[in-house]
Amino acid sequence: MKTFQSINPNTGQVLQDYTAETPEQIETKLARAAETQRTWAGQSFAERGDLFRQLAATLRVQQADLADLITAEMGKIKAEAMAEVEKCAGQCDYYAEQAERLLHPDIIPTDAQKSLVVYEPVGVVLAIMPWNFPLWQVFRYAVPALMAGNVTLLKHAPNVFGCALAIEQAYRTAGFPEGVFQAIVADTDAVANLLADDRVGMVTLTGSERAGASVAALAGQHIKKSVLELGGSDALIVLADADLDRAAQAAVQSRMMNAGQVCIAAKRFLVESSVKAAFTEKVKTLVEHLKQGDPTEPDTKLGPLARIDLAETLERQVQTAVQEGATLLVGGTRHDCHFAPTLLDNVTPDSVVFREETFGPVAVITEVADEAEAIRLANQSRYGLSAAIWTHDVARAERLSHQLEAGSVFVNAVVRSDSRLPIGGVKKSGYGRELSEAGIKDFCQSKTIYIG
Numbered sequence: 215m216k217t218f219q220s221i222n223p224n225t226g227q228v229l230q231d232y233t234a235e236t237p238e239q240i241e242t243k244l245a246r247a248a249e250t251q252r253t254w255a256g257q258s259f260a261e262r263g264d265l266f267r268q269l270a271a272t273l274r275v276q277q278a279d280l281a282d283l284i285t286a287e288m289g290k291i292k293a294e295a296m297a298e299v300e301k302c303a304g305q306c307d308y309y310a311e312q313a314e315r316l317l318h319p320d321i322i323p324t325d326a327q328k329s330l331v332v333y334e335p336v337g338v339v340l341a342i343m344p345w346n347f348p349l350w351q352v353f354r355y356a357v358p359a360l361m362a363g364n365v366t367l368l369k370h371a372p373n374v375f376g377c378a379l380a381i382e383q384a385y386r387t388a389g390f391p392e393g394v395f396q397a398i399v400a401d402t403d404a405v406a407n408l409l410a411d412d413r414v415g416m417v418t419l420t421g422s423e424r425a426g427a428s429v430a431a432l433a434g435q436h437i438k439k440s441v442l443e444l445g446g447s448d449a450l451i452v453l454a455d456a457d458l459d460r461a462a463q464a465a466v467q468s469r470m471m472n473a474g475q476v477c478i479a480a481k482r483f484l485v486e487s488s489v490k491a492a493f494t495e496k497v498k499t500l501v502e503h504l505k506q507g508d509p510t511e512p513d514t515k516l517g518p519l520a521r522i523d524l525a526e527t528l529e530r531q532v533q534t535a536v537q538e539g540a541t542l543l544v545g546g547t548r549h550d551c552h553f554a555p556t557l558l559d560n561v562t563p564d565s566v567v568f569r570e571e572t573f574g575p576v577a578v579i580t581e582v583a584d585e586a587e588a589i590r591l592a593n594q595s596r597y598g599l600s601a602a603i604w605t606h607d608v609a610r611a612e613r614l615s616h617q618l619e620a621g622s623v624f625v626n627a628v629v630r631s632d633s634r635l636p637i638g639g640v641k642k643s644g645y646g647r648e649l650s651e652a653g654i655k656d657f658c659q660s661k662t663i664y665i666g
Contacts, residue, residue: 216401218372223289223518223551224509232375235399237407243396247338247365248413250393255335255363259317262361263310269388270306273299280349280380287374288345288520289551290472291509302353308633309654313361316651317658328665333658335363336439337415340408342369342429344421345520346475346573348377354631355418355441358654360394364415367408368397373521375399405429409436416440416657420477423596423642441646441656443477443638445571446599448620448629449592450480453585454488456604460626462496465577468602468628470504470555473517474575475524478600478622478629478637481572482561483579484588490581494543494559497577501544504555504575518551519574525551528574532556535567540578563594571597585614593619598640600629621647 216234221227235243254262273280281295290298320331339359343351348370356366370378378397385395398404408414409432416439419429426444433440450468452461468480485493509517519525529548535558536542545556553574561568561578568578582588592601601620603611608625615623621639622629631637636652638644646656 218375218399220287220373220376221521222286223520223522226550229286230376232372232399234401235404237404240398240400240404240408243367243393243398244338244408244411244413246393247367247396250391251335251337251363251365254360254365254391254394257363259314259361262363263313265388265390266306266310266357266361269384269390270303270310272384272388273303273306276384277303280377280384283376283380284348285509285517287376288348289509289518291514291517292512294472298347298350302349305350305353305357305633309357309361313358313654316654317362324664326664326666328663330663332661332663333362333655334661335415336657336659337364338413339364339366339657340369340405340414340417341366342405342417342419342421342425343371345371345374346472346477348374349381350631351420352378352381354637354648355420355657356395358649359418359657362654362658364657365394366396367414368395369400369402369405370397372401406432409433409438414438418442418646418648418657420444426644441638441648442644443599443646443648444642444644445597446477446479446639446643447481447568447571447595447597448478448600448602449482449484449588449595449618450602451582451585451588451592451604451614452483452485452489452493453588453603453605453607453610454486455606456489457606457626458489458493458496461604462493462500464602464604464628465497466500466504469577470501470516470575473519473553475520475573478631480602480629481576481578482568482592482595483577484582484591485579486585486588487581487583490579494579497579498543498557501555501557501577506552506554516555516575519553520551522551524573525553528553528572528576531566531570531572532558532576535561535565535578538562538565540565540567545575563591569595585610589614589617593617596642599643600624600639602627602629
């Protein structure tokens with residue numbers, strides 16, 4: 215029987231061994247989910263909302279313990295881990311209050327006595343989630359999906375199976391029926407079998423482009439709905455009239471949060487020529503002063519990467535970029551899973567760190583002549599998750615926002631997820647949306663009712 219290990223990336227200590235569940239055990243969970251969904255969907259929004267309010271309270275009581283688990287399993291600094299747990303609680307509160315309004319039937323004027331569109335659950339949602347936000351990524355999809363009347367099976371990343379089981383236990387503690395939220399300890403082989411089963415209504419995945427393509431193909435083969443949030447290589451455009459101090463602070467915050475392991479992080483800084491030297495110096499100073507180290511220490515700003523293979527991949531990307539002509543201004547070194555905060559200058563569009571997603575604390579600066587070149591290079595990526603524009607001219611920024619090939623554009627702000635706004639990508643960054651009205655409706659089937 216296959217086993218998995220959860221390893222503390224800061225210390226190398228093995229935290230826990232997990233044995234893969236058998237097909238029979240997974241079948242038991244799927245059968246329980248399908249049976250529970252029928253009664254769960256029959257509950258009112260108010261009844262489901264009360265349980266999610268209780269779940270929010272449970273998360274807040276367990277906040278410190280859950281944050282410690284996140285830090286131990288994937289290396290997130292303690293302050294960020296605490297904030298992640300609170301964000302999950304806020305997600306519960308938001309949908310408990312807003313789900314019924316967001317899914318209210320649409321009355322459509324036609325020649326019928328009455329015609330309307332209603333939004334109904336798809337049934338069992340299979341979710342394949344990543345390790346970088348081991349609680350938030352789960353709560354981001356699960357809360358709206360469950361408030362809509364679905365139930366879910368979670369296949370989490372193997373290095374954070376402890377977080378997956380802790381989430382399942384939190385649901386139980388809050389009083390949810392046992393089959394509403396279940397984690398499965400399994401390899402990717404289990405995904406194909408689950409997607410082939412008629413009891414699974416849809417699949418959602420947050421992860422790599424390669425994983426998304428595989429899951430989308432399986433979902434298509436079995437005519438299953440899918441929502442995918444995949445990789446990103448977000449551009450941060452700094453125009454000549456930008457507030458350079460604010461832009462530099464935001465750029466470093468966006469790129470270095472969670473040790474750079476964020477899909478919507480600003481990864482490519484595209485800076486107008488006239489301010490490029492000044493902006494680069496400001497960013498360099500900020501990066502140089504980031505304290506890297508033990509993620510449990512309160513003054514640490516940058517912890518380790520979640521796994522050694524991730525750190526090794528990032529190291530190869532940086533070394534290749536330098537060989538290709540990029541200038542290494544700060545960092546570039548690795549010690550086990552710890553990768554020093556790194557700044558690369560003079561990065562050209564054909565560089566590996568411009569073309570590929572870099573999942574770690576590596577920022578790259580590319581000079582642009584004007585806004586037209588900035589937009590062209592920002593769009594010169596197979597990804598299209600999000601982007602940011604920094605300028606004093608808000609009207610100009612709004613005009614340029616429409617030209618960017620991205621699921622979201624933030625002006626004079628750090629790109630972030632918010633329960634009130636949809637998040638998702640275009641191009642190779644995936645399709646479908648999570649959060650807000652668009653997000654909850656992507657976990658529903660729309661039905662037209664026409665009364666003649």
